[in-house]
Amino acid sequence: MSNEKNxxxxxxxxxxxxxxxxxxxxxxxxxALLAKAIYNIVDTAYIGLLDxxxxxxxxxxxxxxxxxxxSIENIxxxxxxxxxxxxxGAGDKKGSSTTISTIVAASTLIGGILCVGGIIFMEPLMRAxxxxxxxxxxxxxxxxxxxxxxxxxxxxQSLNCAARAESSVKISTxxxxxxxxxxxxxxxxxxxxxGLNMGVEGASLATTVSQxxxxxxxxxxxxxxxxxxxxxxxxxxxxxxxxxxxIFIGIPTAVIQICLAIATSLTNxxxxxxxxxxxxxxxxxxxxxxxxxxxxVIMGFMQGYQPVASYAFGAxxxxxxxxxxxxxxxxxxxxxxxxxxxxxxxxxxLIMLFNRNPAIVEYGSRLLISQVALYPAFGLCxxxxxxxxxxxxxxxxxxxxxxxxxxxxxxxxxxxxxxxDVNGIYFSQPIADVLxxxxxxxxxxxxxxxxxxxMNGV
Numbered sequence: 001m002s003n004e005k006n007x008x009x010x011x012x013x014x015x016x017x018x019x020x021x022x023x024x025x026x027x028x029x030x031x032a033l034l035a036k037a038i039y040n041i042v043d044t045a046y047i048g049l050l051d052x053x054x055x056x057x058x059x060x061x062x063x064x065x066x067x068x069x070x071s072i073e074n075i076x077x078x079x080x081x082x083x084x085x086x087x088x089g090a091g092d093k094k095g096s097s098t099t100i101s102t103i104v105a106a107s108t109l110i111g112g113i114l115c116v117g118g119i120i121f122m123e124p125l126m127r128a129x130x131x132x133x134x135x136x137x138x139x140x141x142x143x144x145x146x147x148x149x150x151x152x153x154x155x156x157q158s159l160n161c162a163a164r165a166e167s168s169v170k171i172s173t174x175x176x177x178x179x180x181x182x183x184x185x186x187x188x189x190x191x192x193x194x195g196l197n198m199g200v201e202g203a204s205l206a207t208t209v210s211q212x213x214x215x216x217x218x219x220x221x222x223x224x225x226x227x228x229x230x231x232x233x234x235x236x237x238x239x240x241x242x243x244x245x246x247i248f249i250g251i252p253t254a255v256i257q258i259c260l261a262i263a264t265s266l267t268n269x270x271x272x273x274x275x276x277x278x279x280x281x282x283x284x285x286x287x288x289x290x291x292x293x294x295x296x297v298i299m300g301f302m303q304g305y306q307p308v309a310s311y312a313f314g315a316x317x318x319x320x321x322x323x324x325x326x327x328x329x330x331x332x333x334x335x336x337x338x339x340x341x342x343x344x345x346x347x348x349x350l351i352m353l354f355n356r357n358p359a360i361v362e363y364g365s366r367l368l369i370s371q372v373a374l375y376p377a378f379g380l381c382x383x384x385x386x387x388x389x390x391x392x393x394x395x396x397x398x399x400x401x402x403x404x405x406x407x408x409x410x411x412x413x414x415x416x417x418x419x420x421d422v423n424g425i426y427f428s429q430p431i432a433d434v435l436x437x438x439x440x441x442x443x444x445x446x447x448x449x450x451x452x453x454x455m456n457g458v
């Protein structure tokens with residue numbers, strides 16, 4: 001039975017019409033990512049019930065930390081997923097098992113280093129992310145369990161990407177949804193007076209426990225022998241070439257998250273110099289967690305596209321690869337427009353789900369609209385970054401991954417608030433998005449040409 005299921009999974013990657021294969025893989029992947037977003041949304045919503053702007057701001061200043069962790073996860077997980085997908089397409093199942101097993105082991109080690117280092121340097125990190133003296137104690141309470149979670153979140157993400165590479169998205173979906181549902185249940189128990197009364201710290205602990213359950217489910221799946229890609233000690237074979245290949249592939253995706261973390265931190269720092277600083281930071285923290293939902297919709301679709309494209313590239317099936325890319329581009333732009341429209345139309349009600357302070361609602365709704373006014377820039381840039389990764393043009397992918405929240409946004413958020421106060425924050429993202437769209441359009445033909453050349457060995 002296991003062999004039959006594995007053959008069916010490979011057939012999905014190799015034979016089913018690209019659009020159907022992408023959608024079939026993307027739907028459960030998107031559901032899983034949206035369930036993952038529940039961790040952040042539920043924490044923020046429950047913390048909003050504490051009626052404390054300081055508590056809400058504390059969660060806001062820890063967001064860059066979360067994004068940095070995700071970026072480190074993605075260096076290894078996304079890189080390993082693409083490389084393992086290519087190896088499966090070329091018929092090298094043993095190679096894919098070696099890639100994933102080695103990266104899971106490395107992720108476990110790195111998670112331990114981040115946990116210990118983060119706890120030691122917690123206060124300077126929180127200060128760098130914009131925590132005021134009022135917010136600092138609560139930010140430290142929330143961040144502590146985030147560092148503990150790094151011990152298993154990093155290897156869990158590698159296992160999750162391995163499941164995606166072999167089209168085993170069902171187990172990934174089950175694992176993430178189970179953890180998210182558990183988080184909804186545990187948050188109030190850990191936070192409020194009728195339970196453990198741990199406040200902000202309880203929200204973070206509940207998330208950590210739930211994420212461990214997700215990790216445990218993924219470990220069980222791979223140890224049970226149900227997967228195409230095998231994970232075990234005998235497959236762990238670290239080599240300089242393996243890490244170089246994985247890192248070069250994974251860095252563009254990770255850099256997107258790193259730039260977002262830097263951009264979020266700099267926005268908090270810019271807001272800290274303005275009147276109503278804690279209110280703006282609290283509003284921005286809510287907005288960024290809402291934005292993550294939109295990001296996860298696009299990322300989920302890309303998780304359907306990437307294994308199909310990687311397999312076609314590894315099998316040197318040029319027609320299938322280009323069909324996948326065209327369908328992905330059109331669908332990503334459509335999804336981006338839909339997400340932006342929903343956020344713009346429902347900006348105030350969405351902010352009010354988390355806090356009803358009129359000032360926070362006002363700042364939050366304006367920030368949300370400014371963040372998504374030209375949201376197709378994110379979808380276009382992310383799709384092209386993933387494609388450049390897949391075809392082995394990681395340097396070009398790396399460049400694209402830095403432009404939106406890095407090269408273009410950072411100068412805007414540093415300079416504009418000094419001139420226009422809070423309006424400078426509102427206008428920074430739209431300006432960066434216009435420039436991003438221009439660069440991506442100019443790069444599209446190069447993407448198609450490089451893909452064809454690399455598949456044909458030119």
